[in-house]
Amino acid sequence: MTPEIGHFALALAFALALIQSVVPLIGANRGKLLWMQSARATSIGQLLLVGLAFGALMRSFIISDFTVVNVASNSHSLKPMLYKIAGTWGSHEGSLLLWVLILTLFGAGVSLFGSNIPDPLKARTLAVQAWISTGFLSFMLFTSNPFTRVFPPPADGKDLNPLLQDVGLALHPPFLYLGYVGFSIVFSFAVAALLEGRVDAAWARWVRPWTLAAWMSLTAGIVLGSWWAYYELGWGGWWFWDPVENVSFMPWLLGTALLHSAIVTEKRDAFKSWTILLAILTFSLSLLGTFVVRSGLLTSVHAFAVDPERGLYILFLLALSIGGSLALYAWRAPMMEAGGIFKPISREAGLLVNNLILGAATGTVLFGTLYPLFLEAVTGEKISVGAPFFNATFIPMMLPxxxxxxxxxxxxxxxxxxxxxxxxxxxxxxxxxxxxxxxxxxxxxxxxxxxxxxxxxxxxxxxxxxxxxxxxxxxxxxxxxxxxxxxxxxxxxxxxxxxxxxxxxxxxxxxxxxAWKVEEVVFVAPGSTIEIAGFEVTFEGVERVRGPNYFADRGTLDVTRNGESITTLFPERRYYPIAESSTTESAIRSTLAGDLYASIAEPASEDAELSGAWTLRILYEPFVNFIWLGSTFLILGGALSLSDRRLRVGAPKRTRATSALSTPAE
Structure with missing residues (x-):
């Protein structure tokens, strides 16, 4: 019964989204206050209903209800409870439900905490947000129902991808989606401003906290994903320029530009048209990322390779959202007032350079990510654009x-x-x-x-x-x-x-x-010693251990320096019998100066001379923990700025003078 309740809640949320997408907009255009204020009730109602649906799906995972296809395909009764819960968003359908939950969360947030926003602007903003909700709720109900039943149910589930059964990956999607989807409300503010015909310092003040919250969450999501890749994949890398990594990085780059551009709009009443465009493009890149990982174009550890029909549905939503907003921008933006005048040597000019470089860097990453997909679609030829291209183009661009x-x-x-x-x-x-x-x-x-x-x-x-x-x-x-x-x-x-x-x-x-990473990949047998970066690493052998839903070959490495014992490392090679998949669990000795990183691979039994040996990867990564330390400072800096009282109260008062676009309804 619980899945049916969740499905019915989604249907009701879809109905509310349809109402919210029309009634407040008409009210804003006709000056009907009650119609405008109806958006508050519908946005909160959407959040409660989608939250109910999300809770219903999570309960199905917790109790291992294998009559639900989503649970049977992505869970197992022996899986630890944390990963049963994380399985709620570990599939295409579940992650899409999380996407919509966060979408409604931001809409309800504006309703509850935007008391200083004028009713016409708030109504238009929430109506635009409801347009997005309508699209994704319809996508779930018609093509990606997370509550589809299966009868007779299987005796047990197929288990979640073992690579995703990790604390880092359990937290990575919620934070990433808070960033991705958080930019939707900034997009809605931008489209509402174009519909209203007014962008000023007050508008920029209202937009900034939501932009900051989305940027901060996206930063946390990207960092968690990078941290997971570093210690889980066993390669000793924290960024691989994977297309799925890139589609989260591009909104972060433009979102950073948007943060700085909005400051200029607020302080100097300049960059108004540019700030609106950045708001549209930032969320457009979030939608593009959603399409890339759900269309079947990519097969990746953290991509949802699904049937092309779903990809076409998302492509339609993508074209409607991006095309419609850019068409509206092309029509309305040229009529905006220019704003404040500034000299070439000024803070405005410095922030303009900041925006131009970030925009060019985003374009470079976009080209390198999409060109191989475009070429394959047109010619059938497969090419790989990897780290050498991005390192040679992106890094020199960012140094200035x-x-x-x-x-x-x-x-x-x-x-x-x-x-x-x-x-x-x-x-x-x-x-x-x-x-x-x-x-x-x-x-x-x-x-x-x-x-x-x-x-x-x-x-x-x-x-x-x-x-x-x-x-x-x-x-x-x-x-x-x-x-x-x-x-x-x-x-x-x-x-x-x-x-x-x-x-x-x-x-x-x-x-x-x-630049200064040291790496050794060698075949080892018990008693073998490897010297690296001043350490002596002795391989003591491998033992078989058992986990809750896996078996593991656990290696033992004694680490010494100058004859003194430093630590013992225990890298693992895990095998998940239900999923019929293996993972590498690295062992890391971390200090601020650098990491000693070890992982083991399958025994090299094919070669008779190396029978019984193991492939051991040892790396020394100087300063790598500064990445996580600096990223923490970035997130804390965003949180400090977000807590500034000026972003919650005291927004500049709107003057009665209007721009040349139109006279807003009051």
Whole structure:
């Protein structure tokens, strides 16, 4: 009975979405207050109904109800409870239900917490959000029902993909979808502004917290996925430029540009048309990612390779959403007022450069991701565009951005004194050069690009700290006064400092683990010793152990340095009999200086001379933990900014003057 309740709740949510997509919009156009305010009830109702459906599906997984096809295909009675729960969103249907749940969550959030948003704008925004809900609810009900029954039910389930039975992957999709889908509400604000014909500082203030929440969640989702790939896949890598990775990275890049562009719109009433376009394109890339991983175009560990008919449905939704919004933008945007004037040397100009570089970088990743798929569709020829292409194009493009990020916060609005800015950062530049030369000496040379990148990362970190120190007048006033000034700084200022510093710290990890990584792949038998990065690693052998739903061959590695015992590592090779699949569980000795990383593969029994030996992969990854540390700073910086009281109250009052587009209904 529970699955039927969930299915009925989805049908009712679909009906509410249809009402919400029409009634508030008509009310906004005709000035009918009750019609506009109906969006509050329908948006909250949608959230409750979709939440009920999601709870019904989760209960089916928890109790192992194998009469539900989704449960029978993605769960097993012996699976640990955490992964039974995670199985709720581990399939195409379940993840789509999570997608819609988060979609309704953001819509209800605007209804509940957007009390300072004018009724016409809120009504139009929630109506647009309901258009998106209608599309995806219909997709679920007509093509991807998560509650489809099977009779007679199987005795047990097929189990979830073993690679997905991991804490990192249990948390990765919810955060990723909070980011993906979170940009939907920003998209809805943008389309509503075009329909209303008004974009101003107040609009930008209302949009910023939702943009920040989505960006922060997407950052957390990407980092969790990267962390999972690092320790679970057994390759010792944290980013592979996989197409499915890229389709989550592209909205993050444009979302970062959108965050900075919205600041200019709020502070200087400029970049209005550009901010609207970024809001549309950011969510459009989220929709594109949804299409790529659900259309059957890709087969990946974290893609849903489904039948093409579903892909065509999503393609139709994609064309309708992106095409319709861009057509509306082309019609309305040219009539927007230009906004504030600024000089080439100013904070506005710096943020414009930021946006242009991020936009170009997004285009590069988009081309490298879609070109192989397009070529195969047109000619049937299969080509691979991998890490060499992206490293050769994306990285050089991003390095100037890091340079500008160090200078940008020192620039004043409208017009800046370049000589004065250079005066403030000259010691930062000198210290960065000295630090890079010291590293060059300690590493006895190395890749030139790596040292240039380290120079820029050091520059960004020191420049960010210098700008924060100037704000509180550290070393210029007594420490008690500096601390008082720090307490009185807006939280958004602290958040910006933490986020920029976090990117610099993460760069140390990106660079160190890529440029100075040491790797050994060898055949070993019990008693074999490998020397790597000053460590001696002795292979003691393998024993068979049993887990809740798997068997594992667990290796034992004794690690010493200069004759002193350091640690013992236990890499595993797991076999899941129900899923008939194997996974690698790496063993890692982590320090801030670097990771000693070990994984084992199948015995090399084909060669008679190596019979009984194992393939052992040992890596030393310098500074790799700076990636997770810096990413944590990025997320905390976003959270600090989001907690700034100015983003919740005190939005600028709208003037009665209207733009040239139209006169909004009041």
């Amino acid at each position: 951005l890091v340079l500008f990020m160090g200078v940008g916060p020192f620039l004043s609005w409208k017009r800046a004194d370049l000589a004065g800015v250079l005066q403030r950062v000259r010691f930062v530049a000198l210290a960065s050069i000295i630090a890079t030369l010291v590293l060059w000496y300690l590493q006895e040379g190395g890749p030139l690009l790596a040292h240039l990148s380290i120079l820029l990362a050091t520059w960004l970190l020191l420049a960010t700290l210098r700008e924060w120190a100037m704000r509180i007048r550290l070393f210029d006033v007594p420490i008690s006064e500096a601390l008082r000034r720090a307490r009185n700084l807006p939280r958004a200022s602290h958040g910006m400092t933490m986020a920029h510093a976090g990117l610099a710290v993460a760069m140390f990890g990106f660079i160190g683990s890529s």
